[in-house]
Amino acid sequence: MKAFALIPLISCGLLSACGGGGGDSDNTVVETSVNAGIDLQIIEKTEFTITAQGSPADGTFSWQQVSGPSLEGFPLDGAEQTLTAPDVKTDSEIILRVSYQSTGSSAVSDDISISVSSNNQLPLAVVTQTSPETLPSVYKDTVNLSALESIDPDDNGQIDSYLWQLLSGPDLDITSFNESTLSFSHPLLESNVNLSWQLTVTDDEGGEASTQYSMTLNKTNELVDANAGADQNIEEFEQVTLDATNSETVTDTYQCKWQQLTGNTETLSNSNQCTTTFFASDVDTETTLSFEVTVTDSKGRTDTDSLFVDVSPKALGLINDSGVGECYNNTQRINCESDDFPEQDAELGRDSYANRLDKVGKGNLAFDYTKLNQFADEVGDDSSDFTCIRDNVTGLVWEVKTESSGVLPNTSLREGQNHYFWDLGDTTFTDTSTANSTCPDDTSCGVQSYINEVNSLDFCGGTNWRLPTYNELLGLIDYGKQGQRVLIDESLFPYIPQSGDIENVDLPYWTSQTAADGTSLSQAYIIDMSNGNDLAYPKENTAYVRLVRSR
Structure with missing residues (x-):
């Protein structure tokens, strides 16, 4: 694009003031123009040169950036400039403007468009196993796989997202497949098992890269792991739940049988279920009960586990209750569980546990x-x-x-x-x-x-x-x-x-x-x-x- 300016110049002819006697005059118009050059297409982070041309030749050039990703050094003076394209995340356009001014003339300007293409370098996906400290892992170990060593080779690039995929291996209890680290518990296994993972990382310019990682999980000597649950602290008369459903076997099914080992004899709702309940008996002092569960898989293999239940006396006091065993609304007897008439005598204190x-x-x-x-x-x-x-x-x-x-x-x-x-x-x-x-x-x-x-x-x-x-x-x-x-x-x-x-x-x-x-x-x-x-x-x-x- 070229810009022009018209400048009128007056020459002496036959005018008497110039030594002549004629009456004619000679006016000559001189153009001022500038050309920023042709538009360019370049790749990010590469050098390029822009050259402006101006007329008449005695003028000065000044460059400024109008829009687009920032270039260093502006404003610049001089007809020719060598620049380095910026690092861009997406294809971008830069508009530069050159101004030119010759002696005795007004400044003129011209724009040039620089199209900068993004040249994203793909990230590098890397998988490392960070735990357990002692390898190989064994049953119940927490296994951690990390993608934090993955990199984006671009100077200002970074990894934006992670995706883990289990290509082969047993079902695992995994909370998230979209974090930089992946965790799971080494499962109960009847034989050694190979796992194959694929990690895909995506950088901040949308570039993707994948890698695969293989590992071995070792078998377990004991193929039934009974889990009676955590020890409990409760008060007398409370309902207690014994839950062995966190037990593990390598077979799809298993059975449970509960028995009481020590303490006041309690009546279990169903001792042959993995989950059973009972109401703690009346106690006068701190009392400890113990229970054992036997877990048997479909092939007859067994394991046992036990837990303790500490029972405390309820703070019922050493005074009698009111003797009221029923709940009422304004006119008639109602279910004591009604939210409209809560906390009545019959559901509080000693009488509520009378049975x-x-x-x-x-x-x-x-x-x-x-x-x-x-x-x-x-x-x-x-x-x-x-x-x-x-x-x-x-x-x-x-x-x-x-x-x-x-x-x-x-x-x-x-x-x-x-x-x-x-x-x-x-x-x-x-x-x-x-x-x-x-x-x-x-x-x-x-x-x-x-x-x-x-x-x-x-x-x-x-x-x-x-x-x-x-x-x-x-x-x-x-x-x-x-x-x-x-x-x-x-x-x-x-x-x-x-x-x-x-x-x-x-x-x-x-x-x-x-x-x-x-x-x-x-x-x-x-x-x-x-x-x-x-x-x-x-x-x-x-x-x-x-x-x-x-x-």
Whole structure:
């Protein structure tokens, strides 16, 4: 492409100013032009020369790059330039512009196009085995193959992607075939096996190269590998799963058989399956169970493996639960697994494990009571001859009342219908006029008189009988009996008086705790055995008494 500029020049003719007298003038126009040369096609990283021509010959040349991959050194001055094509990833075009200016003229310019072809050098695929350190590998070794020594010979090239292919060999458990490294576990093999791999690498210009790599995996002496799974730590009553499905054999099928070696005997759901379950039994201390699985392949070859299950007591506490074994919505009984009414009493605490608790005696749900005779010796759960009850959860021993024999005050000492006012500790209630009123005592129908008389008898093997605390007495309440006459097990605690014998409250029983009702301290808590409610009750009023002692 050529550019021109027109320059007017004035010559002297016959003008008088030039020494002539004629009237004609002579104007000559001189062209300024530049030519950047023909367009070029070159290969990346090769030298090439560009030469510009300008007219008239007394001008100067200046080069600049307009577009395309960068060339070094611009801007440049001079008609001829020798340059090196840049390293390009794809075919590219460079536009250069030359400007030319002669004396007394404006600059003119011309462009030249340089087409640069990419000349990608293909990468080199290289495979190395980096582990295990000791070769050849054996069963369960982790085998690592690496392609990191693969290279791209281009100066600024790099490997962009990797593809591994297993051309021949056994099935392997491989997470990814598209990483720079490939890992797998040496499998269980009946004979030596050759593996053939193909690695294909692709560089950042799309060039591909492949290589093949062969290796040998050695056979295993033992052709059955039993795997009982990892040791476990669980709490009592939890479901335990024993899983031997990670066992390996060289045959397609195998069978499993579980057996318990040590610990409390547990009932497995199916000991002849590779996966079996059981619910851990009730334990009082940390207990270890051990199990063994025998794996047999289809050719009769066997192997065994074992595991330990550490069982801890569940933190259920040393207090009784509520006795509620069913769940409810606002109107009716529902499945305890309902998400709309979660975490009800029946699915929490001791009662939720009642069917799996290892009881000493008997009782509803998680309640656990043992009958004792007058010497505090245990008697059978079905015995009708017992004098007190031991709570096997709390360890407390409770008084059992005697059958009603007459009308107050013509009753015996421990009849259930006797009732007393509260006069424990520093109290103003010392009224002896109550003797033989609501109880058969000749001194006073105060609680302390009753406690003293029972202790003097060495009743049921103890002399430390007392009023129960609020929480101790509340622990006898079985809220699962709502709607019945009393919320306590009458087969274990018989001879409960009839409701209504005491004014205003159905079945009030004293606790040892004074109610914080200001400064008078004139009330103590009672528990109403008919409904489980508590009440701050005037100490001068009378209520029933059920004594308790620690063993």
